[in-house]
Amino acid sequence: MADESEEACLVNPKSPLNCGQMPYTDGINSASTTSSAAGSHSFPQAQATATTTTTTTTHHTGHNTTITANSYDINDDIILSQFHADAIKQAGCxxxxxxxxxxxxxxxxxxxxxxxxxxxxxxxxxxxxxxxxxxxxxxxxxxxxxxxxxxxxxxxxxxxxxxxxxxxxxxxxxxxxxxxxxxxxxxxxxxxxxxxxxxxxxxxxxxxxxxxxxxxxxxxxxxxxxxxxxxxxxxxxxxxxxxxxxxxxxxxxxxxxxxxxxxxxxxxxxxxxxxxxxxxxxxxxxPESPRYLLANGNEVEALATYQQIYKTNRSRGGYALTELELPGVRARRVSTPSTVLASMVHNVYACCSTFVQLYNEKYGRTTYLLMATWFASVFVFHGLTIYISEYSKAFEANFYSRLTITYTNVTYRDENFRSLDNTIYDQCRFENCTFRRIFINHVLFNNSTFKYTEFSNVKTSRTEFRNSTLDDIKFIDTDVSAHNFIDCKINNTKIVRLNGSCDMDFDYNIFTSSVWKSNLGGLIPCILAILSVGEAIQRLGRAPVASCCFTIAMILCFVLGFVVQDEIVIWIGGCAQGFVLAGLTTLTLFVVETYTTVIRCTALGVFVCFSQIGALLGSGLYIHLPVVSTKVAATVSTIFMTIPFISSMVLKDPCLLV
Incomplete structure (x- = not known):
């Protein structure tokens, strides 16, 4: 061979392709002519610029020589992408x-x-x-x-x-x-x-x-x-x-x-x-992804995967492509690490190199735009999930507070109370009364007097004794503690409770049904928006559909500031979340089709990571926003939604090769 450091593994395939910029039959950009026992083959120069892409999978040739698909230029990737597009098209969907x-x-x-x-x-x-x-x-x-x-x-x-x-x-x-x-x-x-x-x-x-x-x-x-x-x-x-x-x-x-x-x-x-x-x-x-197998030199396994897909999808006929038409990448002999430590260092370097490639001259601008888009979109999506849930609970809590019953100047003697909920006792007297095996929820004893009264096996929530007098009172096996008494006069009162009890004042009004209603109101529009956007992407393109989704989401976030009814807030907020998620679904496809095989997973991982940072910051902010009015939450959401809107307007659809 002309060059002992390189062994050509390419076979001229026979099926031309219409997708992409050049058919994979054009070959690769070769700086030198490679010879074989059957003769020599020269390949015309490809249209793309040769750059290096890194993988680390090894395979064996027919001469029992271990070679590594450690580096192949961008032309190799185009060949494999176009071959894969043809092969998976024949396998069908x-x-x-x-x-x-x-x-x-x-x-x-x-x-x-x-x-x-x-x-x-x-x-x-x-x-x-x-x-x-x-x-x-x-x-x-x-x-x-x-x-x-x-x-x-x-x-x-x-x-x-x-x-x-x-x-x-x-x-x-x-x-x-x-x-x-x-x-x-x-x-x-x-x-x-x-x-x-x-x-x-x-x-x-x-x-x-x-x-x-x-x-x-x-x-x-x-x-x-x-x-x-x-x-x-x-x-x-x-x-x-x-x-x-x-x-x-x-x-x-x-x-x-x-x-x-x-x-x-x-x-x-x-x-x-x-x-x-x-x-x-x-x-x-x-099976494993055939595109990944091709990129790592496992062409025969990739062909088996195409055949499996074809047989599952179609009951008749045979798969047209054979091993003779498999395009191999140029495999190079690369020294492999001889020790465990060197192998670990090599693998770490290979992983880190995939991150570095995201910020090179070719992908850097797109990467930064998508990072900002994922961050801002999930900031708003998760923030609205938190906010709408809190808004719905606050709406229910406000309705609950309007049902509060107030008793004033009432005297209770020898009473055995069975339940207390959402009640205010103002200037009332309790003499020789018993509160046993009950829950006391959202009860206020204000300026009240207790004498010879027993609280036994009582659980309380948001219950206060304020400006009250307690004489000869027993608290036995209750969760009452010092925080329940505000400016009270306590005389000859006995408190007996189990050691290790939690002094947390747990609110019994958790409004789980309101949380379920708000989450459902956000998830159903998400499903409908994603299903509809799948058809739109196919007809209009990736970036335009993403831009349209983020535009609608931004408008809905703005409208959210003008509604107050619980159900309307849930559904408008849910629709905004649905279009945000539809936009991210579109961009997920955009990322897969923009980045090459060896870095597309890494790119998606970086964007998901930034989305979780956005979710962390969004939940921390939105949970403290006022629920009395939706204007603040709507303003914050609208401002942040301008980021994915602008980014999606700048992005251009990729060459559709995978």
């Missing part, structure tokens, strides 16, 4: 993609379940773990933080080790730790395990989107991605529906349920963890 979308979509549903389950388990966890107010937000934030970290780490692995293997790893980690979380007895271990489960599920999104695009023909790719995201969003509905059946809907039931060894919310976490477990098991059925 049908039953295989439908089944694969469901399997992978169940994994994404686990991602959504991780986020939305927090809304329903938080009150129960608050009681069992005695979580303080400044610790509650971290129950949800730890999940967002884990997803962000996992998306960065596993996306780099997906570029190096394959889509299927990474998906299996991510979902297996998430499944195991989700099950373990259901058995955690304390706040600290629970948070640690939830963080590990979130790390696992965080890597699923980049690998899943890349995988589905790489096994689907161009003509059907937008619909398949829309279907994938729809299944993922359905996980939020599944999480809410299970919560409404399994988890107590009010604080009194939670306190009673908490006495059990394995309470309802633990069983709930165990049930919803079934989704990623099912996805993990079913993933063994699907």
């Amino acid at each position: 049908g039953k295989f993609q439908f089944i694969a979308s469901i399997i992978v979509g169940l994994g994404l549903a686990g991602h959504v379940i991780q986020v939305y389950s927090i809304f329903y388990i938080l009150p129960s966890a608050e009681v069992e773990y005695c979580i303080l107010d400044d610790e509650k937000n971290w129950v949800s934030n730890i999940t967002l933080l884990g997803i962000g970290c996992g998306s960065l780490f596993f996306s780099a692995l997906a570029s190096k080790n394959g889509r299927k293997r990474t998906l299996l790893t991510c979902l297996a980690i998430s499944s195991v730790f989700s099950v373990i979380a259901a058995f955690m007895p304390a706040y600290g271990p629970f948070m640690m395990v939830r963080f590990c489960a979130a790390i696992g599920i965080g890597g699923a999104m980049p690998a899943a989107a890349s995988y589905l695009c790489e096994i689907t023909p161009l003509s059907s790719r937008a619909r398949v991605i829309a279907f994938l995201c729809t299944i993922g969003i359905s996980g939020g509905i599944f999480a809410g529906a299970c919560a409404m059946v399994l988890i107590p809907l009010n604080g009194q039931q939670i306190v009673i349920e908490n006495k059990k060894h394995f309470s309802a919310w633990h069983r709930y976490l165990l049930l919803v963890s079934i989704i990623p477990i099912i996805s993990t098991i079913l993933l063994f059925w699907v």
Whole structure:
């Protein structure tokens, strides 16, 4: 051979392609002519500029020589992309993609379940773990933080080790730790395990989107991605529906349920963890991405995958492509690390190099625009999820407060009280009364007098004794503590309670049904918007559809500031969230088709990470916004939505090669 350091593995394929800028029969840009035993072949210069792309997969040639597809120029990638486009088009779209979308979509549903389950388990966890107010937000934030970290780490692995293997790893980690979380007895271990489960599920999104695009023909790719995201969003509905059946809907039931060894919310976490477990098991059925196999020199395995897709989709005929038409990349002999330490350093360098490529001259501008878009979009999406939930609960709380009953100058003697709820006692007297085995919820004793009264086995919530006098009173096995007494005169009063009791004043009015209603009002528009956008992408293009979605979302955020009715706020906010998510679905497809095979998973991982940073900051801001009026939340949302709107206007549709 003319050059001992390089061995050509290309075979001239026979099928021309119409997609892209040049057919893969044009060959690659070769600086020198490569000879073989059969003679020599010269390849015309390709239209693209030669640049280096890094992978690290090794394979063996027919001469038993180990070679490494460690570097091939951009022309090689174009050849493989165009060959893959032709091959997957012949394999078709049908039953295989439908089944694969469901399997992978169940994994994404686990991602959504991780986020939305927090809304329903938080009150129960608050009681069992005695979580303080400044610790509650971290129950949800730890999940967002884990997803962000996992998306960065596993996306780099997906570029190096394959889509299927990474998906299996991510979902297996998430499944195991989700099950373990259901058995955690304390706040600290629970948070640690939830963080590990979130790390696992965080890597699923980049690998899943890349995988589905790489096994689907161009003509059907937008619909398949829309279907994938729809299944993922359905996980939020599944999480809410299970919560409404399994988890107590009010604080009194939670306190009673908490006495059990394995309470309802633990069983709930165990049930919803079934989704990623099912996805993990079913993933063994699907093959590795053929596009990844081609990029890493495994052409024969890629051909077997094309044949499997073809046989699943079509009952008759045979697959046209054969091994003779497989395009090989130019494989180069590269010295491989001889020690474990050197191998680790080499792998770390290979992973880091994929991140560096995102910010080179070719991709840098697009990367920064998409980072800003993902950050701002999820900032608004997650922020509105939090805000609308709090707004709905505040609306219910306001209605509850209007039903308050007030008693003034009433004397109670020898009374045995059975229940107290949403009541004010002003200047009342209680003599020789008994409060036994009851819940006292949102009750105010103002300027009242208690004599020879007993409180036994009483649980209180938002209950105060204000400017009152207590003489010869017994508090036995209650949760009453110093914070319940404000400017009171207490004489000869005995308080007997179990050691280790939590002094947290838990609010029994958790309004779980309002949370479910607000989440459902956001998720249903998301599903409808994503399904509709799948067809629009195919007809109008990626960037224009994304721009249209973000424009509509921005307008709806502005309109949100002019409505006050609970149901209208939920549905307008939900529609805004739906178009935000539809825009991100469009950009997910845009990313897969813009970045090359070896860095597209890494790119998606970076964007998912920035989206979780946006979610963290958004939840921290929106939860403190006033719920008396929606104007502030609407203004903040509208301002931030201008970022994805402008970015999507600047972006241009990529050359559709995958």
